[in-house]
Amino acid sequence: MLSLDRLRAAISEALEYVSTQPDVEAAEVFASADANLTVRLNYTSHIPSNGVEEPKSTESFGLGLRVVFRPGTDAPGNGGRRTGFGSEPNDLSPAGVQRALDKARAGAVADPEFISLPQPDDIIPPPNPPSAPPGGSYDPAIMDVNSEQLVDTGWRMMDRALDAFGSAEDLLALAGQPDRIPDLGLILGGDVVLLQSRMAVASTHLPQVQSEQNTLLMAFATAMVERQNGKGSGWSVNGRLAGFDGQAAAEAARNAVAAAGLEYGGGRRAPTGAYRVILGPQPVAEILEWIIMPGLHVEMFYAGASPFLGRLGRDIASPEISIYDDGPLLGPELTPARPEPAEGPPGSRLITDEGLPAGRTELIRRGQLTGLLSDYYNYRRIRQDPNARQKLGRDPSDALAAIAPRNGYRPGNGGGRNFGSPPSTIASNLVVEAANGLPSDELLRRVGNGIYIGRIWYTYPVNGITSGDFSGTVIADSYLIKDGRLDAPLQPNTLRMNDNAQRVLNNIIAIGAHRRPTVRWSSDQVTWAPEIAIDGFGLEEISEYMDGVYR
Amino acid sequence: MPPRISAETLDTLRPGLRSLIAERAKRLPGLRYCDLRIEVREEKGAVAENGAPKAGSEDYSFDFGIRAISGASGGGPQRASAAGYYGRVLGQSDAANIEAVVWEGLEQAHRRAQASAAQKEGMRQRYPLLGGSLSDSELAPVPPAVDTVSAAYAIDPRSVPLDAVIRMAVDGCRALQDTRGQVVYCAASASAQLLRELFISSDGADIDQTFAQTEGFAIAVCSGEHGNFELYDFTGHQRGWEILADDYDNGPIKLPNFVDFCGQLSADAREAAAAPPLKPPERDVVVVTNPHFNTLLVHEVVGHPSELDRALKYETGYAGRSWFLKDLRDHQLGQQIASPLVSAFSDPLMEGYGSFRYDHEGTPARRAYIIRDGVLEEFLNNRQTAAIMGVSPNGSARATEAQLVPLIRMTNTVFAPGDRNPQDIIAEVDRGYYIEGHRTPSIAESRENFRITAVKVYEIENGQLGRLYRDGGITADSRDYFRSIDAVGNDLRVNPIPNCGKGQPMQAKRMSNGGPTMRGTARLTGPG
16 A cells, blocks of 8 residues: 555645646645455355355555636636546556546536635634544554455454354253254354555645545444344454454354343244334444434535424434534543543544544534534535525524534545545544433333334435434344343344434433444444433334244 | 556457466466456546536546455365455556556455465364354356457447536436426436446456446425425436437336436426325225336345345345345245236346346356246346355346455346236226335345335325325335235336445445336335
């Protein structure tokens, strides 16, 4: 992978060259080198399998230009200025820069809503660069991982899972004799993802080259005792390769064995109804990311597509909940949950891909909608929108800190930072916190009788983001709650959630004190999610016929 | 300066790469098989919002991916084998030394395969009971093909000036706008590309396929008494620029030109936004679903569970399993899972957005009947899963880009047409609902239950369409619903699905789905 010095040097040379072109009014140069190394797991005790299915990687490097071209004689609109984006892979030389510039010029359009490339003095209040954490979030061992080490991360997960399955006395009891244990249908799926990322950026308005390198190691495992419909999950987020132990797979296997419900003769069903539930960290993260967060972007207010239209500064949720997005993730309140407090937390970013300081955006503070995510383009656009006051609920000039452009990123496929994409608004690290965090056993006590939902799937905004309506299914790690304690495991795939984000946000009973960094599919976004107890959560019993399909 | 990258670039690279994969690769100790996919995509695209241009681009992408299957080092053919992969984005500067770049990738993939094979052996020894299912990486045989397949188009996507593409996006976007202010936001995009792929294997396969792909996207957000209503959809086909510039009508594929497509989407969105929300009854009702709705239904509830990687648990972690198969002995193959009126197939050889002659393992394409007369007949597979099941590969392995690992994918996957007039299917209903146009799905993990929302839901009373509702849809247990089907229309329509997500990292794949008008029993869904 290219060094940071090489990227920085290329940025300086490219900006100097592009800036001297007679038709260029302003330019931004972004260069990145990225790799995604993934090991997919597929173990089945009852079907031939590879265990480690795919040790693989993709990588790229290159540069991207955002360019403002001066008015030409034939250029209409916006004073004749045109804006364009062009990129070139695998070539940081002057020839590569020239090709990227040619592409930006060829595709340039007169966008009447374009104001300028990011200008720090246009952001009110001016952003303060955060102080760097000791060590950053960069691990040389992840950055330089070799093929054998990559493969080893996957087999380590396999080893931990097979060890957990093999030492589970409940499985022996279910199987009757050791050589029948494989017939229980033991499954381990999931993956280990290592992300390597280096970036540098500079522009006409931010001429000093800024750069950053990040690494992240995420593991997600799903295990099953399929004959019993026992399904469990485990995951981990690491900043350092040395800290990776594969225990996420052991956690998944243990949870699957527990969910197999030896004590209860298998998982139970629950009838359709409105329940008191506790959402575990994964469901909280999934509902937040798929249903709530899309409605907390400035451009969704611009488009009239947020369920929170006109409500900036107003109460939209229970006063128990606060949510913020935090690129640097340096807040001292996270320390108890940090896997490695001496290091920068995994996922920490200090600058955006527009060269602006990453920062903390308070989205919901004690139930009140206090901020929205934005990149620079949308930050400027909403300020010019004659209907902005109606869309936001406040005049944007009175809410500039609330909509400051702290989230202009260029995501790659599966994470990282990609030179081939112009910036857009992307959440970074999301943190959910409680006004009065409670321990898990107190949450259970408050619920009394209900359902603990540990993992959900395919949670989509079925009537559009605008409505807040969502549906999804409960697929693992879930239990009935009886008299304030976890009781029988819930049979996976037998309950469908049908509810609404705004209603859920307002029906919070209590929130757990402990937050867990939670990963999402094909993303490097980490959500620090607690357990949340909700009242009147809509659940529908489904798929009863499946009890008779395989006996 | 190196020459610019174009589809023709692959002509100059092909002989050297063929030699590298088919001959030189055999020098790697322990390598049992390898294949290379390398592709060039030349694409133009544009985006417009609220009637104004936002972006235009004319660019190429160039990338490759390698698979190696190798035995653990230090032994003979009896040692365990495993697969390793490597992928990379390429640039103009790589064309001159492509063989060195690909060789480096092959060595990486081989090292990964060897390391994985060695660990697999170790795991078998450490866990003699649970490690017994850890098997060698075997591929079902396919004859190595040498073939060239050309793209089909009337107007070469590369010949279209970028200005025309930008103008198309703007014109489409303006067609979404209205004069009464009901459309509060709209956006449109247009793109056209020529994609050329080479597949070269150590078995001797050497396949060259080129595809034209043209696509449009539109979204409108409309105000209404009951809140804003957003609607988006895609159009597109494996053809040239004519797909957006003109109407296209060929059998089950009927695509209006892009401006008309946008105008119709806007009209639908405005009409739905003005309607009251559906208040669903508590009981099951008769539903007549239209071809556009059945496009998503067949995709989610027939196509996905028929993917053998899901059925064999490969996707337990994320995309989910399939209720069609519990294990190799206990499954639904040969079982009546739907009404005898229901048949569904996947056919990459028919015209559609998921057409090809060979898949990304070099397997010749053929029609696979997933459901025939209500009986589950065949899974979509790749060479590895076909070997596990002991069946022939049916050519369903596809990747979104060459640098990514192929997954088992739908192709052109549809409900087969019946013989009923769709108007008669509605006319026979005393009380029921007509479900028009798909919106958003939420499907149970093994695809055994679904909730899919619709653009519009109409009451049917005495065989006539009545009042229109918004925010409605249907939900049902999959088998119960398919067994309830009592009428299948003769009006098959095939539509593009350009964004099917699967895999890690996720791959968004283009394909076609479709179906005719169908009638069954389900529960309606409303807001919440």
